[in-house]
Amino acid sequence: MSDRHERERAAWVLARAGHRPAARRRGERLMASARRHERYESGAGDMAVAEVTTRNVFHRSVAREDGVLNKLGWLIWTVTWMFWVAVLVGPALLAGKALYGLGALAARRLGPLRSWPYLVLALVLAGVLAGAWFRWPPEGWDTVVRSYACAQVVLAPVRAAWLVRAWGWPAVKAAPSGTGAVAPVVVGAPVQEEPSPVAEVVRVEIAPVLVGTGQKEEEAVR
Known part of the structure; x- marks a missing residue:
């Protein structure tokens, strides 16, 4: 689909991926989706070949070394840090992905996604929550609960802003206003014809020719 701009975004992400496997995987996924x-x-139908070659983060973290014991140790390490990430910022990650998904759905009408609206939303939410914090200060365990909730609310749009850049939306340029717009055509509507220019009448005045008398008249008769 042309409105998703997947090929342009994939080229932008892959050009900046470098040695980062996560960014390279995102670019490969975008390119595979564009081809599909x-x-x-x-x-032409779908192909049975896998076009994404870079493994996901779980596989990369576990399969760092060969050997059953090494992989088992890295599996325990991977599950541990993923568990704590899910506990500490899991709601923010999910909410940020949801915000990004809503923006991607609205990109067809509102134009390409940009990071700054999400960052502005994060600042506004942080200000509102800070005002509510000082207006109704928490006590006891309520402090921990409210701190956790406020952190998730503020980090969600920050995560969405990062996803906008991570998935290559800066490569999509917004169409300039006034260009590329097609006027709607209503079937059966009267067609307004442009008035034809009126030809102006140009008057050419010819000066009278006087024929002299005498010799000039005789020469004229001859």
Whole structure:
């Protein structure tokens, strides 16, 4: 689909991935999705080959070394840090991904996604929550609960802003206003014809020719 700009975004992400496997995987996924949509629109069908070669973060973290014991140790380490990430910022990660998904759905009408609206939303939420904190100060365990909730609310749009850049939306340039717009055509509507220019009448005055008398008249008769 052309409105998703997947090929442009994939090229932008892959050009800046460097040695980061997570960024390279995102670029490969975008490129694979772009090719899949192109095949679908052309009626060529889907291919059975896998186009994403970089493994996900779980596989990369576990399969760092060969050997059963090494992989088992890295498996325990991976599950541990993923568990604590889910506990500490899991709601913010999910809410940020949801905000990003809503923005991606609205990109067809509102234009390409940008990070700054999410960052502005994060600042506004932080200000509102700070005002509510000083207006109704927490006590006891309520402090921990409210701190955790406020952190999730503020980090969610920050996460969405990061996803906008991570998935290559800065590569999509917004169309300039006044260009590329197609006026709607109403069937059966009267067509307004432009008035034809009226030709101006140009008057040419010819000065009278006087024929002299005498010799000039005789020469004129001859």
